[in-house]
Amino acid sequence: LTTGNTAGLPAQGLTGFEELEGHNDLGQGVSSVGYTLQDINNDKVPELIFGLIDYPEGKGYYGRDIYAVYTFVDGKIKFVDEGWSRSRLRLLPQDMLSKRTCIDDNDMEWMLEMKDLLRDGSLRQGETFYTKVEDGRCNVYRKYLDVNDTFVTQKTSMHFDDMMNIDLGAQKLELLPLAEYSSRGFKGLVMQHLNCMGLHELQDNRVDLSAYEHVYVDNPSQGAEVLFSSNTSLASFEVLDLQGDSSRVIYSKGLLNPEEKLVLHLESFETDPEFDYETVIKNGICFRDDTGSLRKFAIRAKVMDGSVYLEEID
Structure with missing residues (x-):
């Protein structure tokens, strides 16, 4: 990745990286990506998370937008999920992954899903919000599990902007620059x-x-x-x-x-x-x-x- 050459690498997890490279010279996009180790499913084994470095603070680097998440199950690395510009992946304070995805070409219909990472490496569906254009209006719907563990969908009074901002309180991840991996490893987190x-x-x-x-x-x-x-x-x-x-x-x-x-x-x-x-x-x-x-x-x-x-x- 640091050389800008992704040929032969698995397709899963690379969308965000390749999108960055498409807007920069080879290797330059990846220079703004960092990585961290953080246990988000409470199995005492940290997940590997790649994200966009938004800004430095002090001697650290921080960001909220995640490009790829990997976990470790039964002695093997397992891909969990990935994000990019039109499918924003973030980690909420309760260690729940949120994914906000555009589902039409007019930027009016969006879906925001919240999922838990389970110990077997799978994602459990949680609360979901989505927008739908009806009679010239953009309505927001909520899908959630009721007391009978059945998914129920309801129309809400939520405004479009409110739904789009649900993940604003996502965790600010401390990231190590990917370009410094060979010199730093995981030191400095x-x-x-x-x-x-x-x-x-x-x-x-x-x-x-x-x-x-x-x-x-x-x-x-x-x-x-x-x-x-x-x-x-x-x-x-x-x-x-x-x-x-x-x-x-x-x-x-x-x-x-x-x-x-x-x-x-x-x-x-x-x-x-x-x-x-x-x-x-x-x-x-x-x-x-x-x-x-x-x-x-x-x-x-x-x-x-x-x-x-x-x-x-x-």
Whole structure:
């Protein structure tokens, strides 16, 4: 793929790559593609996902549009699904694949399918939305499983644009540039290992926090309480105060191990006056990844629902 020569390769999974190459010089399209390993069917074996790198953040590369997904079943690689410009494949927050496909030549009739990847490598059909032009109007229909496990179709009051935007909240995948495979392998992927959430997001407020180490900013009263952990060791780990021109270290540890969990008592989240859909950056974390690169992440919250997330920064 990195040479631009796909002759002799299996057709499945190449549509998006070949579409990119058709709009670029040989090898140039693939330079904007990355790959990641992420377990999306909870079988403890990660899937191989190729996607379009939309933008760099900090020292990482991120994107949402997926070109191909492969899994591993009974000792063999198995193709799962692929996406391209008119058949957009994404991964929703619940690890469900969504696929938005144009089904006519006038760009008016579309279908958006949501499917689960099962452990045997097959896809289980979930909720589906599709549009249909009727009497000069574009209506949206929903197909779903009812309580009797029977698929039911109903006409909705949903607007065309609303259906087209269902997958806007898809996961932002951290990708390694395909062109760097020979030099990096799978080193440098960190986001899939980090777990960060607000204490208020816990479904069970009786969770025992005695096993957590508590880290406090100077004045945490009426602040934000955030749970942080990683499923891999993090070297040179620090919690930072990011306000002002320089980063002040609040807490540091030479090696944060996977079994260690932190409760971060931080400054309260406030809406950014310039962007009413974002919060002001006040605190963050940093560490060195397995390539030795220093990675820094701001701790932010979504204005709409208050959910906490990490955003890589320089």
